[in-house]
Amino acid sequence: MAKLAFQTLDDHSTPFWALIAFHVALVAAGLGAALYMEENGHIVTGMNNQVVWGLPHVFAVFLIVAASGALNVASVSSVFNRLAYKPYARLSGLLAIALLIGGLAVLVLDLGRPDRLLVAMTTYNFKSIFAWNIYLYSGFVVIVAAYLFSMMDRQAAKSAAFGKAMGWLAFGWRLALTTGTGSIFGFLIAREAYDAAILAPLFIAASFLYGLAFTVLVLLTMSRETRDELMPEEMLGKFRGLLAIFALAVLYFTAVQHVTKLYSAAHQGVELFLLRDGGVFPLVFWLGQIGIGTVLPLALLAFAPRGTKGRLAIELASALFLIGGLAQLYVIIIGGQAFPLALFPGMEVSSPALDGEVGRYVPALPELLLGASGVSMAMLIVALALRLMPFLPKAPAGEVSANAATAQGLGASDPMPSGRTL
Amino acid sequence: MSDARDSRSDLAADRRALLRGAGGLLAVLLAPGVTLYALGGTEAAARAPGEAVSPKVRWGLLIDVNACPAECDACVAACRTENGWADTGHSATDPHWIRKVSVRDPASGAAREVPVMCQHCASAPCVDVCPTGASFRRADGIVLVDRHICIGCRYCIMACPYKARTLVHEPVHDQTADAPRGKGTVEGCTLCAPRIDAGRLPACVEACAAKGAAMLFGDLNDPNSAIAKAVAARAPARIRADLRLDPGVGYRGL
Ligand code: SF4
Ligand code: SF4
Numbered sequence: 001m002a003k004l005a006f007q008t009l010d011d012h013s014t015p016f017w018a019l020i021a022f023h024v025a026l027v028a029a030g031l032g033a034a035l036y037m038e039e040n041g042h043i044v045t046g047m048n049n050q051v052v053w054g055l056p057h058v059f060a061v062f063l064i065v066a067a068s069g070a071l072n073v074a075s076v077s078s079v080f081n082r083l084a085y086k087p088y089a090r091l092s093g094l095l096a097i098a099l100l101i102g103g104l105a106v107l108v109l110d111l112g113r114p115d116r117l118l119v120a121m122t123t124y125n126f127k128s129i130f131a132w133n134i135y136l137y138s139g140f141v142v143i144v145a146a147y148l149f150s151m152m153d154r155q156a157a158k159s160a161a162f163g164k165a166m167g168w169l170a171f172g173w174r175l176a177l178t179t180g181t182g183s184i185f186g187f188l189i190a191r192e193a194y195d196a197a198i199l200a201p202l203f204i205a206a207s208f209l210y211g212l213a214f215t216v217l218v219l220l221t222m223s224r225e226t227r228d229e230l231m232p233e234e235m236l237g238k239f240r241g242l243l244a245i246f247a248l249a250v251l252y253f254t255a256v257q258h259v260t261k262l263y264s265a266a267h268q269g270v271e272l273f274l275l276r277d278g279g280v281f282p283l284v285f286w287l288g289q290i291g292i293g294t295v296l297p298l299a300l301l302a303f304a305p306r307g308t309k310g311r312l313a314i315e316l317a318s319a320l321f322l323i324g325g326l327a328q329l330y331v332i333i334i335g336g337q338a339f340p341l342a343l344f345p346g347m348e349v350s351s352p353a354l355d356g357e358v359g360r361y362v363p364a365l366p367e368l369l370l371g372a373s374g375v376s377m378a379m380l381i382v383a384l385a386l387r388l389m390p391f392l393p394k395a396p397a398g399e400v401s402a403n404a405a406t407a408q409g410l411g412a413s414d415p416m417p418s419g420r421t422l
Numbered sequence: 423m424s425d426a427r428d429s430r431s432d433l434a435a436d437r438r439a440l441l442r443g444a445g446g447l448l449a450v451l452l453a454p455g456v457t458l459y460a461l462g463g464t465e466a467a468a469r470a471p472g473e474a475v476s477p478k479v480r481w482g483l484l485i486d487v488n489a490c491p492a493e494c495d496a497c498v499a500a501c502r503t504e505n506g507w508a509d510t511g512h513s514a515t516d517p518h519w520i521r522k523v524s525v526r527d528p529a530s531g532a533a534r535e536v537p538v539m540c541q542h543c544a545s546a547p548c549v550d551v552c553p554t555g556a557s558f559r560r561a562d563g564i565v566l567v568d569r570h571i572c573i574g575c576r577y578c579i580m581a582c583p584y585k586a587r588t589l590v591h592e593p594v595h596d597q598t599a600d601a602p603r604g605k606g607t608v609e610g611c612t613l614c615a616p617r618i619d620a621g622r623l624p625a626c627v628e629a630c631a632a633k634g635a636a637m638l639f640g641d642l643n644d645p646n647s648a649i650a651k652a653v654a655a656r657a658p659a660r661i662r663a664d665l666r667l668d669p670g671v672g673y674r675g676l
Contacts, residue, residue: 041605043591048514052576052589112574112589112606120573123554130553130577187551189665190583341585343538343661344676348526351538353518353585360514 004087006390009225009383016225020383023376030373033366034109042112045367050359051337056110058329059371062210063103063378064137064181065203066325068174069211071096071144075174078167084235087393088215093148094382094391095215096174097141102378104137106371129183136173136180143170152389178207185332192270193336196261202253209246210325212239213318218382220315222392230393233307240314244301247321251294254328270339274331278358281335284327293324334361477561480544480670481613482642483627484649484658485537487675489636490522492535497637498522500629501539504614505601506594515591519611520626534675537626537637539611540565540586541661541669548578548587557608563642563670564613572607579608583662586610613670642670 012020037044047054073092077085108114124131147166150156157163182203185194216231216239223230231239258275261267274281297317304313338359343349349356386392498520502508507517520539526532542565548557549565556571557578567578567587579587587610594603600616603609614624622628623639630637640649652658658672 038606041592042589043510043512043515048512048591049516049518049579049585049588050514052579112576112608113572113604116571116573119571120554120575123556123571125549125552125555125557127550128553128577130551130575134553184577187547188580189547190662191580337580341583343523343584344525344536346528348528349523351521351523352513352516353521353523354514355521355523355585 005394006087006090007226007228007392007394008388008390009222009386009392013225019221020380023380023383026369026376027373027380029369030106030109030371030376033369033373034114036366037110037370038114044364046362046364047367048359048361050340050354050357051334051361053333053337054110054361055330055334055363055367055371056106058326058333059374060103060107060110061181061333062325062329063099063106063374065178065207065329066210066214066322067096067099067103068140068178068181069207069209070099070214071170071174072208072211073215074147075167075171078164079171084238088219088235090148090151090391091218091393092215093144093151093170094385095218095378096211097144097148098378098381098385099211099214100137100140101381102374102376105377106374109370110367129180129187133177133180133184136177140170140173140177143173174207175204178204185336190341191336191339192267192342193274193332193339195267196257198253198257198260199332202250202257205246205249205253206325206328209243209250209321212242212246213321213325215239216243216314216318217322218379220311220318222386226392228394229308231311236308236311236314237306240301240310243314243317243321244298247294247298250328251290254289270336273339273358274335278335278338281331281338284335285331288327289324289331292320293327294321297321297324337361475561478643479561480563480642481542481618482563482640482649482653482670482672483613483624484638484652484672484674486634486636486638487534487536487673489634490535490537490630491634492524492533494633495522496629496633497537497626500625501611504598504617504625505612506596506598506603507609510592512591515589517588517590517609518585519588519609536661536673536676538584538586538661539626539671540582540613541584541667541671542611542613544668544670546667547581547583551577551581553577560615564615564618565610566612566615567608567610569602569604569607569609574606574608576608582610583665583667 045054070092073085074089074096076082077089108117108120111117111120121134124134126132143166147163147170150159150163150166179200182200185191185199188194219230258271262271262275274285276282297320300313300317300320304310304317338361340356340358343355501520505519507519509516520537523536523538525534525536542559542563544559544563546557546559546565549559551557553575554571554573556568556573557565558568559565574589576589579589587608589608590603590605593605597603601612614622614626617624623631627637627639638649638652640647642650642653644650645654653672656674658674659676660669660672661676
């Protein structure tokens with residue numbers, strides 16, 4: 001097996017600087033928005049007492065879920081011993097940490113009292129899944145950092161056992177983390193939209209998809225930046241296949257989620273609301289999540305030319321999957337709240353507190369800026385780390401292909417196993 | 423009502439118990455709260471400083487919906503005055519510690535008005551989900567939010583099946599001493615804990631007595647109290663009884 005080589009970024013092109021500038025501007029705008037919200041209260045957002053979690057939660061959950069999924073490439077390489085993925089393991093760990101920090105920052109800045117972060121970190125209610133998540137999240141950062149250390153430190157890297165152990169630990173932890181995030185919704189007994197055991201596997205499948213889509217986007221951007229073929233043809237095929245499989249898995253669980261609830265009399269109301277009658281939510285679901293976020297990118301993956309010529313299509317598909325992910329969480333998080341709580345099932349109700357009314361929610365600019373700034377924050381962390389330490393593979397195409405040929409990748413040798421049947 | 427006077431419970435004592443368990447940093451953060459509650463308590467005739475809230479007591483309400491006239495708003499108005507909350511001009515973010523819900527049966531056309539506030543659940547989901555423990559249940563069954571620990575995550579609002587809690591969306595002014603409120607924190611019915619600790623009735627119950635007299639307040643655990651007798655005679659209805667949260671608020675004529 002050829003020795004893996006890694007590189008740091010030391011020279012930036014103009015487009016890359018432009019990208020950095022864009023992210024810096026967005027982070028600044030996000031922080032400004034958070035200050036503005038802190039100063040004036042949540043009245044300056046679209047959130048209210050019916051829809052208490054808005055766009056920031058959509059972005060935060062999206063980033064946290066993506067973070068655990070981003071670790072997959074590293075897990076596949078060390079836990080499942082797929083050597084072909086080894087060159088990307090470092091980047092995968094880095095991306096996982098960065099996305100998680102971006103998501104947590106948004107979550108914290110959207111608190112009613114972000115200044116009380118210290119209280120949140122020192123006062124715990126151990127019955128609360130939220131409190132557990134604080135441990136899951138900080139543990140994740142520590143474990144992935146140790147995992148990165150096991151890969152990158154000269155001494156530590158010699159011990160295969162240490163690396164393997166860290167790999168397993170990180171893998172187990174990421175499953176717990178996604179489950180923990182999904183469980184936040186599982187505890188909301190009275191909210192009909194969240195009353196589904198299928199949410200846990202759905203979140204895990206979604207994490208695979210978003211995490212991989214982020215990884216592919218970063219790799220392709222960096223390929224351009226380093227003028228190095230970071231994803232040789234073979235890997236491109238594998239990633240393409242994996243993206244399609246994960247997207248189909250998410251689609252499958254989404255279908256199960258909705259169909260089973262449609263057939264239960266108690267949940268029909270909320271299902272019809274989300275899928276047909278709920279105004280903006282069916283639109284976001286069918287057009288955003290299913291159309292733009294699933295069918296279109298799957299078609300792109302299926303019909304794009306094979307080999308390196310399909311690169312642009314794969315890049316575009318990854319971006320669309322991420323948009324689909326945001327749409328999916330919008331429907332779950334906001335749609336689920338907009339559907340009125342039934343205090344008196346079967347009755348017609350009204351009150352000054354808007355009982356029985358569909359929750360109105362129009363995202364305001366500060367929320368959008370705050371939410372989107374989480375993505376930018378993650379990307380800036382990645383860019384900075386790439387400059388400081390050798391996370392990026394240095395891959396003469398031939399060498400990696402040789403590696404890959406000896407290993408059986410997850411996507412098998414057929415670059416597009418599921419695409420053909422589409 | 424005598425039940426209330428018997429209970430020598432004290433919120434400040436509760437606060438101190440919390441403080442003992444917490445670290446020094448937390449003590450600093452909590453200190454203003456202690457002062458606030460202690461000040462509120464000094465006027466109270468029934469206050470026994472240092473005495474803990476009694477777990478033997480379970481405060482509860484029994485509301486007779488048939489005795490509650492549609493046009494009456496006395497309980498809501500009294501709560502507003504007592505606890506210093508008001509409409510903000512933005513209906514979707516208005517606070518609602520108590521509200522009257524109009525309920526109509528589409529089959530029979532029968533309509534009634536139901537006063538709804540925090541149901542002071544024994545198995546309170548808001549308490550279970552709160553990450554910091556700001557949502558807590560006193561030994562005497564009253565569910566409260568500690569405004570000094572609440573980080574405004576709104577998880578409790580998501581978890582409450584009764585829409586009983588609201589987030590303070592805007593800066594607040596003119597707070598009453600007994601009911602501190604704060605932008606960015608969550609609030610809801612306290613069952614007028616400071617009044618109860620002082621041996622008085624909750625403001626809504628007192629106001630209702632002069633109108634429909636639809637509300638009965640007292641200690642559910644005291645077999646001699648009027649409310650315990652009424653409950654023993656005929657089990658009250660609960661809103662969303664299917665959720666089995668064991669609310670402290672019961673209804674007649676739902
Ligand atoms: S009614 Fe809502 S806020 Fe009150 S105790 Fe029950 S769950 Fe908590
Ligand atoms: S909003 Fe406050 S009281 Fe409610 S769960 Fe969060 S910290 Fe607890």
